[in-house]
Amino acid sequence: MKLKVLGLLFCSAIVSAQNIQNNPGSNHGNKFEQLGTILPTPNVYRTASGAPGQGYWQQRADYDIEAYLDEDKRNLKGAETITYYNNSPDKLDYIWLQLDENEQSSIKNADYPSSSILPKKTTIENFKPTQLPITDNGYGVNLEKVTDANGVALKYVVNKTMMRIDLPKAIKKGEKFIFKINWNYNIPNRMEMGGRGGYENFPEDGNDLYTMAQWFPRMCVYSDFHGWQNHQFTGRGEFALVFGNYKVKMNVPADHIVGGTGECKNYEQVLSSEQYERYKKAENASEPVEIVTIDEAKKAEKKHSKERKTWIFEANDVRDFAWTSSRKFIWDAMRVTIPENNNKVMAMSFYGKEAYRLYRKFSTKAVAHTIKTYSEFTIPYPYPVAQSIEAANGMEYPMICFNYGRTEKDGTYSEAIKNGMLGVIIHEVGHNFFPMIINSDERQWTWMDEGLNTFVEYLTEERWDNKFPSKRGPAWTIVDYMKLPKNELEPIMTNSENIIKFGPNAYAKPATGLNILRETIMGRELFDKAFKTYAKRWAFRHPEPADFFRTMEDASGEDLDWFWRGWFYGTDPVDISIDKVTIATADFDGTPKSEDVKYTVDKPLQNEFEDVSKIKNREDKSIKFYVDSDKDVQDFYYRYDRNQEKVNVSKEYVITAGDNLEKVSNKDxxxxxNLIAYQIDFSNKGGLVMPIILEFTFEDGSKxxxxxxxxxxRSNEQKASKTYFFEKKLKSVQLDPMRETADINTSNNLWTATSTETISKFQVFKQKQKDVRGASNGKVNPMQAAGKK
Structure with missing residues (x-):
């Protein structure tokens, strides 16, 4: 979903994995520790590598749906047959379905209230007396009939936006259950009531534009990691859905044009002969072809047909089905080929005359660009269709999405509207990959679809236009959010309903983090291969956060636990400071000084304290000590340790120290x-560790x-130093010159040399020979002192 202002703030209770610290009282041992028990234990379903395990399973649900759109009453009536396949190892006594439209009901919604305060000003529409008890506003799902395949009524209970059906017989592993639901609901005005599905009315021509989303009772996910995902739908956390095959018939006014998930199977029957010929032409076109022209759309707006037509769609291996219907639609399309799998896709756009000058020029081409670019970075686009619908909002479903982008009445538009439209089209079309194919649980982890999708959206915007003003992805754009007080932040690993600043947290911060990984930490080649591995492993499956984290490390050979721990589980910002620069030059004039050091020989190297184990071992007569039984290994020190060898340990000896150094040659x-040493001292003021990126500028202008x-x-998470040796003088040192680490405070990122800088000296000598481990240190040892060999 392209984030809109929802007008609701949710409570601040955070449901998230804890960023457990192993050594909280220390300056090390926390930020680089492995995630360990923070991540779930690998098992036969999900491996430690991040791949699906040998026992991985997931459920499936096939749908056969007939829908009737009553435009006069603004009511949708439907009948569906669901075939549910139990691929789990468990017996299921009941099943859960989602009734998303109940969120629009005043009495059947999820009941997640937010605080409200006295307004300083309001509109007359909102100024009305509070009714208690709350009355039914007439919205939400009306269940007419719930039966098995033979028409026998099934017991069920509705809990707000969730519906449980109690089964007459448990579904065992490998079995399927077929049941039917008849229902209807009043279609809300989504421009007034909000939400994803509904209608928009155009008073000037008396027409509606319908976006039918979350419009039918849908199966909940039953999984190895969660059981039934039946968390209530609050309007915020989106969906967890089951893959399946769909056959859908939509009965609508005859002058409506319908777009939907999947392929339409009866275009020849529902389109005029001219429109059908244009569609056939578009199937091989490299430029968008108007299937329904603007003139035809304008004529249709003036006539409201009382006849009906049924559009038939089919879609396989999808997790949802959405559609749109209106007589206002202009429709254009062209064919695009995905190079990675040679898939020939129909890229299409539907839009009213209000969006013509923007959508006719850009929309379908942006759709084609998006699925081609995402295919390059993830997996080849597998579906036959990709569609963009102009509907004054932003929301995604398989093969179809709803976007905004309208011109002024004179056909002109601002650059902000153009770029916003392109951004939302790329974002929503991109959702075909995350989460429509790589099918994460949006109800629990918003970032797994919105964050990952926003990241690839940024890559796709860059490929569209190098000057595209992307608002999410570049590191510098997240700084204002990262600066906020801790009580206004929560980790990315936070449940959807409990996020306060939804856009920055669930969209921008994960997208920025992935871009930092790609550009600054891992490098493009390594990152891209690992990211594609994740997409390939979890396409048409249900990944969890640990599957992503583990796969990125498994496929790259990079230990990134420090990054997930800091960026995803924590709220610390990046603020690395240049604290001090110390300058020194080499002094070659000194002569190595040697001095006499007095010492005594070593006493027997016995433990200072006879511990209990040694005492018990001596008392245990069954233990035979090797050195006591083999006289060949009873050397001088065997006897010395037992006071059998007498050595004068008070006598002083003299050794000359420093005689392994000599003066540096004139050549060296x-x-x-001309070498100058610069010791740069850094401190980690923000708490989030990050690479230190430096730009050195010298007095001669070189860099x-x-x-x-x-x-x-690693050794000190708060302080670090690095010394450089240069042959010319530094003018300045700039930390993070390209603003690629999201450093929140650039005022401490620059050091500039001054004429008053103190320059010290350090002596340089040549070493005669390196010390060899295990060699004599030049001292007299006890054996020598005793005159023994």
Whole structure:
């Protein structure tokens, strides 16, 4: 969903995995610890690699639906047959369905209220007395009949937006259950009441534009990780849905044009001969062809047919079905081929005359661009159709989405409206991949569809136009959100209903994090391969967060637990500071100084305390100590430790220290005499660890860049230092010059050299030879002192 202002703020209770710290009292051992028990334990269904396991299963539901759109009463009547397949290892005594339209009801909604305060000003539409008790506003699903395949009534209970059907006989593994539901509901005016589905009325021509979404009772997901996902639909957290095949018949006024999920099977019967010929032409066109022209749409607006037509659609392997209907529609289409699988897709757009100058020029081409670009970064687009419907909102369903973008009455438009329209089309069409194919649980984890989709949306916008003003994805765009006080933030890993700042948290922050991973931490090649692996593994399946985290690491060879821990489970921002720069030059003139050091020989290397194990081992006569039984290994120190060898441990010996250094040669001095050392001290003021990216500018105007791995913070998560040696003087050091880490405070990111800078000296010598581990250290040892060999 392209985020709209919903007008609701939800309570701040956070349901999220805890960012457990292993060593909270220390400056290390927290931010780089493995996620460990924060992630669910791998099993036969979901492996430690992030891939589906050998025992992975998921349910399936097929739908056969007939719908009747009553335009005069603004009512939708439907009858559906559902075939539900139990592929789980469990016996199911009951099943759950979603009744999303109950969210529009005043008495059957999910009952998730928000606080309200006295307004400073309001509209007359909102100014009305509070009715208590609350009366029925007439919206929501009216269930007419619920039966099995033979027409026998089934027991059921409706709990707000959820419906449980109690089965006459448990469904066992491998069995299926067929049942039928007849229902109707009054279609809401979504421009006034909000929500996804409904109608928009156009008073100037007396017509409605219907977007039929979440319009029929739909199966809930039953999964290995959650059981039944029957959390109430509040209007915020979106959907968890089951894959299946759909056959849908929509009976609508004869002058309506219908677009829907899947392929229409009877265009030849419902279109005029001219329109059908144009559709056939569009099937092989590389430019959009108007199937229903603007002139035909304008004529249709003036006549309201009392005749009826039935449009027939079929869609396979989809998790939902949505459709649109109106006599206002202009319709254009063209064929686009997906290179990765040679799939030939019909890219199509439906829109009213109010959007003509924008949608006719851009929409279908943006649809084609989106599915081709997403295919490159994820999996090849598998469906036969992709559609964009102009409906003054933003919402997504398989193969069809609803977007905004209308011109002024004179046909002109602002650049902001154009770019907003392109952005919402790319975003909503992109949802075909996340979550329509890579089918995450939106009701629980909004970021898994919105965040991942917003990230690929950004990549797609970039491919559309390098000057496209993307608002989500670039690191610098998330800074204002990351600056907020902690009590206004929650981790990305927060349940949908409990997120306060929904857009920044669920869309922008995960998209930004993934872009930082791609551009700054992992690199494009490594990231892209891992991301495609995730998409391929979980296409047409139900992934969870751990599956994504584990796959990205498994497919890349990168340990990213520090990143998931900080960016997804925490609320700390990035604020790395350059605290100090210390400058020093080399002093080659000194002579290595040696000095005499007095010492005594080592006493026997026995434990200072006889522990209980040693005492018990001596008392245990069954234990034979090797050195006591083999005289060949009883050397000088065997006897020394037992006071059998006498050594004067008070006598002082003398050793000369420092004699392994010598003066640097003139050749080496000439080679290195211009080196200047710069020690840069950093502090992690924000708390979120990140690579340190530096740009060095020298006095001669030249520049160098360096990126210090995030691992520099391992030993101390608060302080770090790095020393560089240059042959010319630094003029400045800029931290994060491209603003690619989302650093919230750039005022502490620059060091500039001054004429008053203190420059110290450090001595440089040449080492005669390196110390060898295990070699003599030059001291007299007890064996030598005793004159023994």
């Amino acid at each position: 001095i000439a080679k290195n005499q 160098l860049n360096d990126k210090i791995s995030v691992q520099i913070w």
